[in-house]
Each structure stands twice: as structure tokens, then as C-alpha cells.
Amino acid sequence: MKNIVAILFALLLTNISFSQNNLSDEQKTNTLLKQMTLDEKIGQMTQVALAVVCTPTDGVLDTAALRKAIQNYKVGSILNVTGHALTVDQWHIVITQIQDEAKKSRLHIPVIYGLDGMHGQTYTLDATLFPQNIAMAATRNPDLAKAITKVTAKELRASGVRWNFAPVLDCGRQPLWSRFPETYGEDVYIGKTMGATVIKTYEEDGLRNPTAVASCMKHYLGYSASRTGKDRTPIYMPEIEMREYYLPQFREAVKAGSSTIMINSGEINGTPVHASKYLLTDVLRKELGFQGLIVSDWEDIIRLHTRHNVAPTPRAAVVMAVNAGVDMSMVPSDFSFFDLLKEAVQKGEVSVNRIDEAVKRILLLKFKLGLFENPYPEDVATANFGKPEYQSLALDAAHEAMTLLKNQNDILPFSKNKKILVAGPSAQSISALNGCWSYTWQGKDEQWYPKDSKTILQTIIDKVGSTNVMTCTAKGFDNMINFDADKLKPAAAGADVIVLCLGENAYAESPGNTRDMILPDEQLNLAKAAASTGKPVILVLTEGRPRFITSIEPQMKGILMTYWSGKKSAEAIADVLFGDYNPDGILPFSYPKSMGEIVLYDRKPSEEVREVFNDNINGGYDPLFPFGFGLSYTTFQYGDIQLSSNNLKADGKITVSITVKNTGTRDGKHTVELYSHELYASITPFMKRLRAFKKISLKAGEQQTVSFIISKSDLEFVNAQLKEVTEPGDFDLMIGDKKARINYKL
Numbered sequence: 230m231k232n233i234v235a236i237l238f239a240l241l242l243t244n245i246s247f248s249q250n251n252l253s254d255e256q257k258t259n260t261l262l263k264q265m266t267l268d269e270k271i272g273q274m275t276q277v278a279l280a281v282v283c284t285p286t287d288g289v290l291d292t293a294a295l296r297k298a299i300q301n302y303k304v305g306s307i308l309n310v311t312g313h314a315l316t317v318d319q320w321h322i323v324i325t326q327i328q329d330e331a332k333k334s335r336l337h338i339p340v341i342y343g344l345d346g347m348h349g350q351t352y353t354l355d356a357t358l359f360p361q362n363i364a365m366a367a368t369r370n371p372d373l374a375k376a377i378t379k380v381t382a383k384e385l386r387a388s389g390v391r392w393n394f395a396p397v398l399d400c401g402r403q404p405l406w407s408r409f410p411e412t413y414g415e416d417v418y419i420g421k422t423m424g425a426t427v428i429k430t431y432e433e434d435g436l437r438n439p440t441a442v443a444s445c446m447k448h449y450l451g452y453s454a455s456r457t458g459k460d461r462t463p464i465y466m467p468e469i470e471m472r473e474y475y476l477p478q479f480r481e482a483v484k485a486g487s488s489t490i491m492i493n494s495g496e497i498n499g500t501p502v503h504a505s506k507y508l509l510t511d512v513l514r515k516e517l518g519f520q521g522l523i524v525s526d527w528e529d530i531i532r533l534h535t536r537h538n539v540a541p542t543p544r545a546a547v548v549m550a551v552n553a554g555v556d557m558s559m560v561p562s563d564f565s566f567f568d569l570l571k572e573a574v575q576k577g578e579v580s581v582n583r584i585d586e587a588v589k590r591i592l593l594l595k596f597k598l599g600l601f602e603n604p605y606p607e608d609v610a611t612a613n614f615g616k617p618e619y620q621s622l623a624l625d626a627a628h629e630a631m632t633l634l635k636n637q638n639d640i641l642p643f644s645k646n647k648k649i650l651v652a653g654p655s656a657q658s659i660s661a662l663n664g665c666w667s668y669t670w671q672g673k674d675e676q677w678y679p680k681d682s683k684t685i686l687q688t689i690i691d692k693v694g695s696t697n698v699m700t701c702t703a704k705g706f707d708n709m710i711n712f713d714a715d716k717l718k719p720a721a722a723g724a725d726v727i728v729l730c731l732g733e734n735a736y737a738e739s740p741g742n743t744r745d746m747i748l749p750d751e752q753l754n755l756a757k758a759a760a761s762t763g764k765p766v767i768l769v770l771t772e773g774r775p776r777f778i779t780s781i782e783p784q785m786k787g788i789l790m791t792y793w794s795g796k797k798s799a800e801a802i803a804d805v806l807f808g809d810y811n812p813d814g815i816l817p818f819s820y821p822k823s824m825g826e827i828v829l830y831d832r833k834p835s836e837e838v839r840e841v842f843n844d845n846i847n848g849g850y851d852p853l854f855p856f857g858f859g860l861s862y863t864t865f866q867y868g869d870i871q872l873s874s875n876n877l878k879a880d881g882k883i884t885v886s887i888t889v890k891n892t893g894t895r896d897g898k899h900t901v902e903l904y905s906h907e908l909y910a911s912i913t914p915f916m917k918r919l920r921a922f923k924k925i926s927l928k929a930g931e932q933q934t935v936s937f938i939i940s941k942s943d944l945e946f947v948n949a950q951l952k953e954v955t956e957p958g959d960f961d962l963m964i965g966d967k968k969a970r971i972n973y974k975l
């Protein structure tokens with residue numbers, strides 16, 4: 230009887246508090262928290278994978294397992310798929326069943342479901358996939374990033390999911406790293422700008438709105454900087470480097486209002502980041518002022534014990550991570566975290582205050598997302614799935630990503646009466662155009678891609694008709710026929726030109742680790758065979774990171790870098806090859822020649838110099854193609870840089886303007902990039918640093934003046950005391966081949 234009264238009282242309280250719309254989310258959170266038992270609190274901090282509550286059939290829940298998870302372990306969050314993307318309807322069934330079960334729990338706390346919608350909604354069949362971040366960085370178009378993010382949010386929400394584990398804010402300065410394609414490339418400013426834009430877009434409508442989802446900045450911090458390039462291997466990083474290249478993207482993202490953050494699975498200077506109170510609490514909370522939810526990455530708490538060996542027992546691992554600042558554990562394959570954390574609290578190793586702090590953040594997010602009012606898939610959101618305009622947006626984004634790296638004697642664009650041999654493993658592959666996180670984690674399994682996805686071979690046939698197209702390839706990247714160099718030569722007999730499609734098939738995370746950055750021999754052999762025919766060869770690269778092509782580059786008449794540009798990659802490639810689109814993508818990384826030539830564009834002065842006894846051929850920055858490089862079918866000319874003043878003072882501003890003229894015969898888009906170089910500074914200055922960019926459209930013969938407003942914060946760097954400073958002195962400002970000098974005084 231007593232129990233029944235208590236339950237009724239609790240229910241009453243719950244109903245009173247949640248139906249009172251005049252209470253703030255904060256007040257509702259506090260009221261709810263007060264009613265919760267320790268088990269209920271720890272359950273909220275527990276996130277398990279769908280596999281834990283699923284039958285062996287993808288997307289079909291195991292009701293007993295679900296009951297156990299929610300009623301016994303009170304789990305607050307579920308993530309992921311068991312194998313592949315589900316339909317919208319399947320997602321609705323899954324989410325509804327989960328929330329129905331949550332409604333039966335004592336306090337009816339809804340579950341928050343999280344997915345990795347990394348370049349579009351990865352895990353819903355027929356969702357629109359867009360270019361990967363690396364390709365979006367090549368567009369230099371934050372408005373496009375905004376537009377595709379809005380669609381991603383809508384398609385997630387249409388699937389009933391309100392938490393996206395994106396965007397990746399790791400800086401791509403290690404091209405060996407298998408997650409390089411998920412980054413915005415090597416430059417900090419592009420990463421900051423694109424990252425903040427994306428985060429704002431996910432959340433700006435207000436999280437209750439069916440066009441918004443909670444974003445997740447990841448992976449804090451330094452994940453991309455592994456020494457060997459292998460995923461989740463040690464990072465050694467002085468703090469000055471961390472603050473210069475890896476922290477600013479997160480600082481901007483916090484300012485842009487991201488609700489959640491995911492932690493780097495790796496270790497920095499011997500400390501696993503999940504155990505770093507310094508990074509998670511001192512830097513992230515106190516310095517950056519982040520107030521949202523910190524979630525671990527996959528299994529990373531227990532790995533403090535099982536992998537990193539800094540915690541002598543599994544419980545010590547949990548204590549370490551929670552006390553360092555992790556609020557939610559992506560456990561995700563069992564309930565060990567729940568049991569261990571409970572024990573730890575009972576033993577006084579983790580305080581109830583710390584638990585309350587974490588749970589408050591989780592509940593607050595659930596309130597803000599409107600999950601307490603309606604945890605189910607929303608009809609208005611469902612209506613936003615798969616709209617036809619998403620396809621044209623995917624094409625716009627793929628178009629702007631295309632980066633033309635070589636066009637000898639204007640071999641491109643082709644006229645449409647050419648006879649073309651289409652060769653190479655990417656010619657008939659869909660997965661090699663989309664890459665990781667595409668309907669499956671690895672993105673390799675082509676059966677899940679939309680049926681109207683096109684290959685490069687198909688879109689070339691669409692342009693010139695099947696009678697003009699030959700191929701020596703078969704479907705799928707890995708088919709052995711695609712690598713048969715002996716077949717290529719005879720196949721080219723009747724062709725005027727060869728379009729050779731090389732690169733990488735899809736991969737994600739550690740399966741993408743590579744021992745060598747050189748394109749594999751079997752692909753280089755195809756290039757050599759193609760060149761030996763004497764026909765012009767256009768190399769189309771579909772790849773997530775710059776695989777070295779130095780030995781074959783001289784024989785290629787044209788090179789088109791396509792990255793992994795999503796659903797409309799093949800259409801965009803053909804449009805560029807045949808001149809139906811004038812390419813305007815520019816590299817977001819330096820394309821190296823070889824392992825010994827990995828120097829990034831924002832190099833230091835001493836990297837610029839080659840001492841005589843070493844090799845002094847081309848200076849220190851000698852990539853195959855430099856950062857920011859990309860050709861067009863038209864030409865652009867700059868006037869001189871105009872400054873509103875040569876003197877920048879303390880808190881003043883100067884306007885930097887330049888006139889750009891399209892001097893060719895075709896309309897085109899062009900990105901104006903402003904770089905700075907300080908002549909002398911207390912620590913060695915960068916030779917170049919991107920400070921601003923703007924993409925414009927110019928009709929043939931048209932000109933436009935582009936202006937940037939520069940203040941001291943645009944010129945800053947991290948000094949030896951780890952402070953961001955702008956030191957007085959002379960700076961060169963550079964746009965294209967133009968340069969102007971300014972002086973900064975305090």
C-alpha cells in the first residue's frame with residue numbers, strides 16, 4: 230500500500246511538473262532529478278548499442294532484451310544499427326517500441342537515440358548522401374554546408390532520431406589517417422568555419438523543432454594527430470600545437486552552441502583523453518565554457534583498463550572517466566558500466582554530486598529536444614524525408630567539390646562526339662564514390678545504396694551514348710577484372726581518350742588503415758598501361774585521402790580529384806569532363822609527392838629552406854599540388870590588393886579589397902583566399918596562414934570587388950606562454966599572386 234501511494238505521488242509529481250509549460254526545461258530537470266533513485270540516474274548515463282536489444286534480424290527488436298535494458302538497467306540512450314541502414318518505417322517501429330517501453334518505466338523518461346549521420350543520414354535507406362567533409366571543404370562554400378546539414382537534420386528527424394554524432398572537427402593534418410575524409414582538411418580556419426556553420430545549422434531552429442537535431446562535436450581532442458596515422462594509436466602533442474591547430478575548431482563549435490561532445494578514443498602524451506580531467510574539465514568546461522553533455526566514444530571507458538592499461542580494474546576505469554568529466558558512457562555492448570558505476574558510488578569513489586551533474590545534462594537535453602512531450606517519430610518531420618530537391622542539392626554539392634588538378638593543353642572539357650574508354654576499379658563502383666558511413670559503417674556494401682545511384686561509366690554513357698563508350702571493367706571496385714592491365718590496352722583500340730578511374734574503395738576507421746600512401750601497384754600498372762596506348766589519359770581520382778600518384782602524374786593529360794562526393798558524384802564527374810559544369814573546387818590539403826615530402830601549407834620558415842647538402846631543388850614546400858589549388862575552364866585575374874590603411878591599430882579594423890575579373894569565355898565560380906604571413910614574431914611565424922575566404926560567381930568578362938575586414942584576432946597565433954596573441958610587427962597579406970604589407974601596433 231505504502232508503495233502504491235509512493236508511486237502515485239511520484240506519478241503525480243511527474244505529471245504536474247512536465248505538463249506545466251510555464252516551467253523552464255531547467256526547472257523540470259531539477260524536479261525530475263530529485264525524484265530519481267541512484268539506479269535511475271546511472272541508467273541515464275548508460276548508452277547501449279541497438280544490438281543489445283535486437284534480435285539477430287536487423288531492425289527487429291527483442292522485447293525481452295529491451296525490457297531488461299530499460300526496466301532493469303534503466304538505460305537512457307541507445308545508438309547505432311546492427312548491420313545496415315533501415316527504412317524510415319523500420320526506424321519508426323524501432324523508435325516507437327523503445328519509447329513505449331520507456332513510458333512503462335517508473336518516471337517515464339524517454340530514451341535519446343543517437344546515430345552517425347556523417348554526410349547525410351547514413352543509416353536510413355534512401356536518405357540523401359552528400360560529399361564527405363573533405364569534399365565539402367574543397368567547395369569552400371559554407372552556404373552549401375548549411376544546406377546539406379539542414380537536409381541531414383531533417384532526414385534524421387524524419388527517421389525519429391534527434392541526436393547526430395556529427396560533425397567531425399578533427400583537423401586533417403595527417404593524411405595517412407583513415408578518418409582523413411571525415412575532416413575538413415589541414416587548415417584550422419576552414420575547420421572552424423565549416424564546423425561552426427554545421428553546428429549552428431543543426432541546432433538553430435531550436436531542438437524541439439522537427440528540422441533540428443542535437444549535434445555532437447567530435448572527437449575531442451587531437452584524435453586526428455596519431456603519430457603513425459593508424460586509427461586510435463598514440464598522439465604526442467605539445468600543448469602549443471594542440472592550441473594552435475586542434476582546439477580552435479572546438480572553441481568555435483562551443484560558441485556556435487553544440488549540445489554535446491564525443492571524446493577522442495586515443496591517448497595524448499600517454500594520457501587517454503577519456504581519463505584526462507585536464508582536457509575534459511579544465512579546458513573544455515572551464516576554459517571553453519561548454520555546458521552540454523560529454524559522451525564517451527565506443528567502449529572507451531572500459532578500454533582505460535583493457536587497452537590503455539591506466540586503470541588496474543574495470544571499476545577504476547569507470548571511476549577515472551566519470552571523475553574526469555564523462556557524463557554518458559557509450560558502453561555499448563553490455564551493462565557493465567551500470568554495475569561498476571553503482572559500486573563506485575556506493576564505495577564513495579564517485580560522488581553523488583558528480584552523478585547528478587551528469588544526469589542533469591542528459592535530462593536537460595531530452596527536455597530541450599521535446600522528448601518528454603513527444604518521444605515518438607513526428608509526422609511533420611516524416612514529411613521532410615526524401616524530397617526531390619535534395620537530389621539537386623546533392624548535385625550542387627558534388628559539382629562544387631570537383632577539383633581539377635591538371636588539364637594539359639586544355640584537353641578538357643571533352644566534346645561529346647569522342648569515343649571513350651572508361652577503365653579502372655572506380656568506373657563501375659558506387660561505394661568508391663561515397664566512402665565511409667554510407668548505409669553501412671564501412672560503406673562498401675552496394676546492395677543498400679539507392680537503386681538510382683549511378684556509376685561513372687553510366688553517366689559517361691548518358692553524355693555520349695553507349696556506342697561511343699567502351700569499358701574493360703566489371704561492376705564493383707574489387708572485381709579482379711578491373712585490375713587487369715593486359716586487357717586495358719586492346720580495349721583502348723577504338724577509343725580517342727581514356728578515362729581512368731582510380732583511387733580508394735570505401736573504408737571507415739581502422740579498416741582504412743594503410744601501410745602505404747602510394748596508390749597500389751595494380752592501379753599504377755593500369756595507369757602505365759593506359760599511357761602506353763598513346764591515347765590521352767584523364768585520371769579520375771575517387772579517394773578519401775591523397776594517395777600518391779607521383780610516378781604516373783607526368784603521363785596523365787588531365788587529373789580530376791573527386792574525393793568521395795556522395796549520391797551525385799558520378800553525375801558531377803561527367804558534367805565536369807564534358808564541360809556541362811565548370812569546376813571550382815580547390816584542395817583543402819596539400820597533395821604530397823611522397824612520404825618524405827609531407828609538408829603542410831602553413832609551414833614554418835625553416836621548412837621552407839633546403840640546405841645545399843640535403844636537396845635544394847624546389848624549396849621546402851614541394852607538394853604535387855598545393856593547398857588551395859584547383860583549375861577552372863575559365864581564367865580569373867586579380868587587380869592589386871587595396872587596403873583602407875596600412876596600419877592596423879589595437880582594436881581597429883582594416884578593409885582588404887581586391888578586384889577579380891573573369892577573363893575567360895565561360896562563367897565560373899572562384900574562391901578568393903586571404904592569407905597572412907608575419908615577418909618576425911616571438912615564435913617562428915607561419916609562411917602562410919589562411920585568414921578568410923569568399924566564393925563568388927562571375928560571368929565571362931565580369932568583375933567583382935571582394936572585401937575582407939581584418940582585425941587583430943584574424944592575425945593571431947599561440948605563443949610560448951600558450952596564449953593567443955597578435956604581436957606588433959609587419960604582416961604580408963596575400964591573395965593569389967598579389968601581396969600587400971600592413972603594420973600592426975598595439
Ligand code: BGC
Pocket residue numbers: 308309345394447491526527738
Ligand atoms: C566512432 C565514432 C562514432 C561511434 C558510434 C565510433 O567507433 O569513433 O565516431 O560516433 O563509433 O558509431
